Amino acid sequence: MTDTALTVHQTARPRGFPTPGHFAFVESAVPAPGPGTALVENLYWSVDPYHREMMDGDFTLDAPLEGRTIGRVVHSRHPSLREGGIVFHRLGWRTHAVVTPDQARPVPRFEGVPLSAHLGILGGTGLTAYVGLTRIAELREGQDVFVSAAGGGVGTATGRLARLMGAGRLVGSTGRASKAAHLTEHVGYDEVFDYHAGPVAGLLAGAAPDGIDLYLDNVGGEHLEAAISSLREYGRIVRIGTLAQYNSTGTPYALRNLPDIVEKSLRMEGFLVRNHGHVQKELYEFVVPHLQSGRVGLDETVVDGFGRIVDAFLGMLRGENQGKIIVRAAGTAV
Numbered sequence: 001m002t003d004t005a006l007t008v009h010q011t012a013r014p015r016g017f018p019t020p021g022h023f024a025f026v027e028s029a030v031p032a033p034g035p036g037t038a039l040v041e042n043l044y045w046s047v048d049p050y051h052r053e054m055m056d057g058d059f060t061l062d063a064p065l066e067g068r069t070i071g072r073v074v075h076s077r078h079p080s081l082r083e084g085g086i087v088f089h090r091l092g093w094r095t096h097a098v099v100t101p102d103q104a105r106p107v108p109r110f111e112g113v114p115l116s117a118h119l120g121i122l123g124g125t126g127l128t129a130y131v132g133l134t135r136i137a138e139l140r141e142g143q144d145v146f147v148s149a150a151g152g153g154v155g156t157a158t159g160r161l162a163r164l165m166g167a168g169r170l171v172g173s174t175g176r177a178s179k180a181a182h183l184t185e186h187v188g189y190d191e192v193f194d195y196h197a198g199p200v201a202g203l204l205a206g207a208a209p210d211g212i213d214l215y216l217d218n219v220g221g222e223h224l225e226a227a228i229s230s231l232r233e234y235g236r237i238v239r240i241g242t243l244a245q246y247n248s249t250g251t252p253y254a255l256r257n258l259p260d261i262v263e264k265s266l267r268m269e270g271f272l273v274r275n276h277g278h279v280q281k282e283l284y285e286f287v288v289p290h291l292q293s294g295r296v297g298l299d300e301t302v303v304d305g306f307g308r309i310v311d312a313f314l315g316m317l318r319g320e321n322q323g324k325i326i327v328r329a330a331g332t333a334v
């Protein structure tokens with residue numbers, strides 16, 4: 001193991017899109033675990049849109065950034081953190097972390113399923129899609145579904161899971177033709193449009209001419225307005241995130257069709273996946289057999305090398321990822 005640890009700090013608050021200049025890689029000696037803790041060498045990191053939201057004020061400047069991470073315990077001073085064990089923790093954006101048993105949980109291993117899946121379809125990303133579909137949308141067989149940011153982590157997981165759950169017509173939106181092709185050829189979407197191609201309301205109406213029952217909203221703004229127009233009576237909107245706003249410096253989009261929510265008796269509900277941890281086991285039971293049989297494939301963009309974590313994050317904000325974006329430590333073979 002190397003003697004040097006690297007940690008990423010945020011060094012300035014961005015206005016609009018962040019740049020590499022808002023971050024610094026800080027070198028230090030590999031930390032030594034104190035009594036009751038363990039040293040983890042990190043193997044996989046998740047970079048997420050919520051990091052962009054936290055950059056506006058929640059992240060302390062010039063301090064290590066948090067993030068969902070999987071690593072191997074390399075030196076333990078607590079009996080419940082076994083040396084060699086693979087654990088999940090949230091002290092990411094650093095090559096090494098000292099964790100207490102409260103901060104780290106063992107990652108269950110499923111034969112034939114790569115570890116990276118625990119940051120994608122089996123992790124918070126997949127759980128967001130699963131909770132959105134089962135607990136908030138309460139998807140029923142045959143219902144027609146629209147998903148925005150369909151080509152990303154949550155969007156691909158939502159498509160895969162909705163297909164398994166018997167959804168009817170599955171429509172998505174994304175920003176790139178290559179992602180649209182992947183979604184229809186591999187994920188199970190029936191039709192996907194590029195939201196840059198014109199007003200979203202017209203594009204959605206063209207892709208779902210008979211309307212939709214459910215909208216899984218990762219984007220907000222114009223997408224949400226379009227979905228309200230396309231939803232049938234008693235339709236549901238699941239508010240997951242607001243990607244259209246995270247890097248915007250302008251006034252947030254003002255929805256013009258709010259009266260339709262009343263006229264069509266629509267229901268709109270948001271949620272945070274962190275309040276649904278109790279559903280995790282159910283997600284494993286539902287999806288792992290399909291991963292093992294190959295019916296569900298992994299939608300991941302894997303970026304190699306911790307040194308590229310900032311580039312991976314900025315690339316994700318620009319839409320360069322197909323499926324869940326994951327950073328992998330150089331030479332990782334588990």
Ligand SMILES: NC(=O)c1ccc[n+]([C@@H]2O[C@H](COP(=O)([O-])OP(=O)(O)OC[C@H]3O[C@@H](n4cnc5c(N)ncnc54)[C@H](OP(=O)(O)O)[C@@H]3O)[C@@H](O)[C@H]2O)c1
Pocket residue numbers: 048049050124125128149150151152153154155173174175176179218219239240241242243244245271272273274316317318319320321323324325
């Ligand atoms: N509620 C929760 O607990 C929870 C948990 C996890 C994630 N989320 C939310 O779920 C959403 C998806 O997260 P993710 O981790 O799966 O990220 P992701 O979709 O893998 O990556 C972000 C994607 O957003 C798209 N995008 C960027 N700017 C956009 C814009 N202005 N309009 C439309 N699309 C834009 C890009 O794809 P294109 O090529 O399509 O533009 C990009 O690839 C986010 O809103 C996130 O905050 C919520």
